[in-house]
Amino acid sequence: MSAPLRMGTRKSEMATTQSGLVAKRLTELTGREVELVGITTYGDVTKANLTQLGGTGVFVSELRNKLIEGEIDFAVHSLKDLPTAEDPRITLVATPPRDDPRDALVSTAKLADLAPGARVGTGSPRRVAQLRSLRPDLHYVPIRGNAPTRIGKIAAGELDAVVLATAGLCRLGRDGEISQIFEVDEVLPAPGQGSLAVECPADRADLIELLGVLDDPRTRAAVTAERAVLSALEAGCAAPVGAFASDDGHILNLTAAVVAIDGVRSVRKSTSGPRLAAMDLGRDLAASMIAEGAGTLMGEQAH
Numbered sequence: 001m002s003a004p005l006r007m008g009t010r011k012s013e014m015a016t017t018q019s020g021l022v023a024k025r026l027t028e029l030t031g032r033e034v035e036l037v038g039i040t041t042y043g044d045v046t047k048a049n050l051t052q053l054g055g056t057g058v059f060v061s062e063l064r065n066k067l068i069e070g071e072i073d074f075a076v077h078s079l080k081d082l083p084t085a086e087d088p089r090i091t092l093v094a095t096p097p098r099d100d101p102r103d104a105l106v107s108t109a110k111l112a113d114l115a116p117g118a119r120v121g122t123g124s125p126r127r128v129a130q131l132r133s134l135r136p137d138l139h140y141v142p143i144r145g146n147a148p149t150r151i152g153k154i155a156a157g158e159l160d161a162v163v164l165a166t167a168g169l170c171r172l173g174r175d176g177e178i179s180q181i182f183e184v185d186e187v188l189p190a191p192g193q194g195s196l197a198v199e200c201p202a203d204r205a206d207l208i209e210l211l212g213v214l215d216d217p218r219t220r221a222a223v224t225a226e227r228a229v230l231s232a233l234e235a236g237c238a239a240p241v242g243a244f245a246s247d248d249g250h251i252l253n254l255t256a257a258v259v260a261i262d263g264v265r266s267v268r269k270s271t272s273g274p275r276l277a278a279m280d281l282g283r284d285l286a287a288s289m290i291a292e293g294a295g296t297l298m299g300e301q302a303h
């Protein structure tokens with residue numbers, strides 16, 4: 001019997017739920033036991049607004065440190081929290097099959113039925129900008145904290161609605177509180193939303209082979225294209241950038257948008273191409289967006 005694999009995860013209910021599912025799948029596929037190692041990240045303790053922290057991987061760095069120090073064998077993250085900058089000491093060894101990528105409204109009413117001036121909680125400039133284009137008359141309130149804390153602000157009377165990822169709500173068993181799921185052409189998701197990332201040390205060939213069974217090539221191609229857009233725009237998870245790729249057979253269809261915070265001006269483009277060229281597809285789409293002024297729109301966000 002080999003020793004259990006040590007899996008690093010954040011300690012929130014959402015993180016341990018999704019990491020637990022990955023661990024269970026790994027045991028089913030390989031027969032290896034997995035031990036959960038809960039790790040507190042800077043993103044869990046800081047009170048700072050995530051838009052000020054930018055795409056620096058506040059939820060990720062501490063898990064990566066533990067990988068490099070050899071305290072854990074692999075780490076599971078929400079893929080959308082990974083910074084686009086690569087660390088040569090770490091390998092993204094698997095992207096498991098993606099869950100629902102769409103954003104959801106948690107409320108007693110659909111967006112169109114909220115009263116004028118209703119308070120909608122979200123700290124994401126991407127969500128605010130796109131929701132403002134649908135409902136310019138609502139108040140968008142920056143909030144932080146884990147999903148249950150955010151949802152709790154509705155019952156507490158502080159907010160009328162909150163916007164969260166459908167995937168996370170499903171993992172928490174809170175999808176019954178969703179009043180509306182936004183189609184991707186209404187609210188373009190964050191690059192990688194709904195996907196998980198499994199990382200291990202780059203020098204551990206044994207783990208790279210073992211954990212590779214968790215990878216879903218379709219998901220990997222889609223998120224590679226989406227993240228290539230983000231990286232080429234030099235934007236992070238706090239930028240008002242949405243990107244979504246879907247895969248029909250071997251062709252990827254990729255849409256990306258930069259939306260100004262007023263919700264009015266935007267640069268939105270789509271393309272398609274072979275799955276194997278996912279990275280180039282994203283990079284080329286971003287270049288054409290920059291040619292149409294995407295950089296200026298993003299620049300307006302920086303305050």
Ligand SMILES: NCc1[nH]cc(CCC(=O)O)c1CC(=O)O
Pocket residue numbers: 059078079080081147163164165166167168192193194195196
């Ligand atoms: N750090 C926020 C974060 N990172 C991943 C998810 C949702 C789950 C996912 O996209 O896989 C969330 C919360 C949210 O956006 O509602």
